[in-house]
Amino acid sequence: MEKIPILKMGDFLLVTVQVDLYDRLALGLESDLVNMIRKYSSRGVLIDISAVNIVDSFMGRILGNIAQMSKILDAHTVVVGMQPAVAITLIELGLPMTGVHTALNVEKGMAMLRDKLFLTEETPNDSDNN
Amino acid sequence: MITINSETINIKTEQDAVFLRNRVSEYANKIKMGLVNQTKLLTAASELVRNMLRYAGGGKVLCEVISQSVLQTGIRLTFIDNGPGIPNIADAMKDGFSTGKSLGIGLPGAKRLVNEFQIKSQEGEGTSVTILKWKNG
Amino acid sequence: MKSLSAQLLPSKQVEILDIWIKLQLKNEGLRSDLMSNDALKRESEELLKTILEAIRNDDTTDIKGEAYDKVVEVLAGISLSRASNGFSPRETAYFVFSLKEALITVLEKNIAEPKELYPEIVKVNKLLDDFGLITFETFIKGREEVILRQTSEITEISTPVIQVWSGILALPIIGTLDSARTQVVMENLLLKIVETESTIAILDISGVPAVDSLVAQHLIKTVAATRLMGAECIISGIRPEIAQTIVHLGIDLSNINTKASLAHALRTAFSLLKLEVRKVGEYSKNTHA
Numbered sequence: 372m373e374k375i376p377i378l379k380m381g382d383f384l385l386v387t388v389q390v391d392l393y394d395r396l397a398l399g400l401e402s403d404l405v406n407m408i409r410k411y412s413s414r415g416v417l418i419d420i421s422a423v424n425i426v427d428s429f430m431g432r433i434l435g436n437i438a439q440m441s442k443i444l445d446a447h448t449v450v451v452g453m454q455p456a457v458a459i460t461l462i463e464l465g466l467p468m469t470g471v472h473t474a475l476n477v478e479k480g481m482a483m484l485r486d487k488l489f490l491t492e493e494t495p496n497d498s499d500n501n
Numbered sequence: 502m503i504t505i506n507s508e509t510i511n512i513k514t515e516q517d518a519v520f521l522r523n524r525v526s527e528y529a530n531k532i533k534m535g536l537v538n539q540t541k542l543l544t545a546a547s548e549l550v551r552n553m554l555r556y557a558g559g560g561k562v563l564c565e566v567i568s569q570s571v572l573q574t575g576i577r578l579t580f581i582d583n584g585p586g587i588p589n590i591a592d593a594m595k596d597g598f599s600t601g602k603s604l605g606i607g608l609p610g611a612k613r614l615v616n617e618f619q620i621k622s623q624e625g626e627g628t629s630v631t632i633l634k635w636k637n638g
Numbered sequence: 639m640k641s642l643s644a645q646l647l648p649s650k651q652v653e654i655l656d657i658w659i660k661l662q663l664k665n666e667g668l669r670s671d672l673m674s675n676d677a678l679k680r681e682s683e684e685l686l687k688t689i690l691e692a693i694r695n696d697d698t699t700d701i702k703g704e705a706y707d708k709v710v711e712v713l714a715g716i717s718l719s720r721a722s723n724g725f726s727p728r729e730t731a732y733f734v735f736s737l738k739e740a741l742i743t744v745l746e747k748n749i750a751e752p753k754e755l756y757p758e759i760v761k762v763n764k765l766l767d768d769f770g771l772i773t774f775e776t777f778i779k780g781r782e783e784v785i786l787r788q789t790s791e792i793t794e795i796s797t798p799v800i801q802v803w804s805g806i807l808a809l810p811i812i813g814t815l816d817s818a819r820t821q822v823v824m825e826n827l828l829l830k831i832v833e834t835e836s837t838i839a840i841l842d843i844s845g846v847p848a849v850d851s852l853v854a855q856h857l858i859k860t861v862a863a864t865r866l867m868g869a870e871c872i873i874s875g876i877r878p879e880i881a882q883t884i885v886h887l888g889i890d891l892s893n894i895n896t897k898a899s900l901a902h903a904l905r906t907a908f909s910l911l912k913l914e915v916r917k918v919g920e921y922s923k924n925t926h927a
Contacts, residue, residue, distance in 0.1 A: 391519065393519055425543050425544050453867055456825075458864075459824050460544045462863045463610075464606060466606065475832070476835065479835075537825055
């Protein structure tokens with residue numbers, strides 16, 4: 372069965388969706404990601420959807436689910452690289468995905484995850500030493 | 502209104518849905534539909550195909566390229582299934598209403614994405630949904 | 639037995655054309671600035687030839703008949719080109735109606751008996767009136783196409799997206815925001831965000847005459863789409879009366895970053911990007927203090 376690969380990079384998990392999603396593929400990604408977060412105690416998840424042409428209500432919901440589930444497991448999720456046409460369509464569809472953090476590209480998404488991690492673990496001493 | 506091209510695609514599995522998407526996108530490119538309108542049409546189609554698979558176990562989709570005047574061409578998709586039908590269409594068209602475990606924005610959302618939307622359903626007989634998206638509009 | 643006009647007119651093509659052209663040239667509304675006499679002559683000759691051909695083959699006055707297909711086509715082509723070249727409806731109509739006059743003149747000259755002449759004139763009248771209607775219809779259609787093209791051009795050029803700083807875009811919206819325009823605005827803005835990797839977009843609505851609940855909804859949608867892309871959106875240029883209407887209409891903009899002026903929005907954008915604007919020299923003074 373087709374699967375979307377998940378890369379582990381230190382504290383983060385990296386997913387680049389290179390094919391158009393269909394329901395079973397998206398569901399598989401959801402469970403794989405949750406299992407990986409648990410296994411590696413990951414602190415952040417970055418999902419790059421720049422190659423995805425269509426996000427409908429089901430796939431939008433999966434992305435929202437992933438964000439919520441990883442939150443429960445103490446990991447932040449950032450969705451990056453959404454195409455303009457996809458963003459406009461999601462809004463028209465009525466799915467503003469308010470619970471999901473977004474960033475323009477992988478670079479900005481990684482910076483966002485690092486920021487979040489840094490902020491949650493920040494103590495006065497730490498910030499002085501760094 | 503003239504139909505320029507028409508084709509019927511059978512839908513039985515999720516893979517057929519992917520095939521349908523590619524086919525519709527080919528037609529949309531052929532009539533030079535803009536990217537945003539194309540994405541809206543494909544997303545609406547994706548919603549309707551999912552409903553078809555989930556509630557009726559499949560069906561067929563009629564794809565048509567239609568033309569109204571020199572300037573206005575578009576794509577019309579008709580989703581026909583022989584499923585259980587929708588008992589109350591008014592309810593089904595409401596945001597947030599779902600008999601399954603979904604968000605309940607499939608049908609009303611699809612309607613917002615296209616220029617024309619028609620739904621007919623007979624309980625026990627099946628459902629037919631027609632959507633139309635103009636190239637510019 | 640063919641009617642008199644069907645027998646007579648085709649043989650008089652040169653004469654008819656001559657009278658017709660003279661009538662057109664005599665007309666005060668002749669637009670020699672838009673069209674040369676040669677071109678006018680060519681057009682007239684082409685149309686007359688097809689009309690006479692049709693009359694010879696089909697003696698009825700039903701222009702839906704097969705014989706008249708070509709005439710309708712030529713006529714529509716001429717009206718369309720006149721519409722897009724800026725001719726007035728009167729000038730375009732005169733083109734067809736002067737032909738009527740020419741045809742009738744020729745009929746009068748060749749048929750002496752009033753009893754025979756009358757039905758032929760009625761026939762020619764009916765035919766040319768129908769041609770006139772086609773001319774109107776296609777002329778208006780041609781104008782509509784011009785309008786449609788201009789509308790899309792205006793929407794294109796009236797939504798400029800400006801990069802005001804590295805990472806900050808500004809989009810002044812001028813005029814009414816309907817759903818078609820919102821889509822163009824959104825698309826231009828989002829594409830520019832991707833292109834310039836900007837994280838902040840300022841939507842300035844100083845040029846929007848009124849904000850009703852529909853316009854507000856379009857603004858909210860644009861903000862939401864920008865956020866989906868991973869950028870933040872600030873709405874600026876809100877005049878006091880617009881703030882009043884927004885509250886009176888019960889529109890909720892609490893989730894949206896709004897600022898009174900573009901300058902304020904820019905300041906907010908700077909602080910979001912952790913940038914500061916200072917007068918030269920102030921910096922050193924502050925650090926020494």
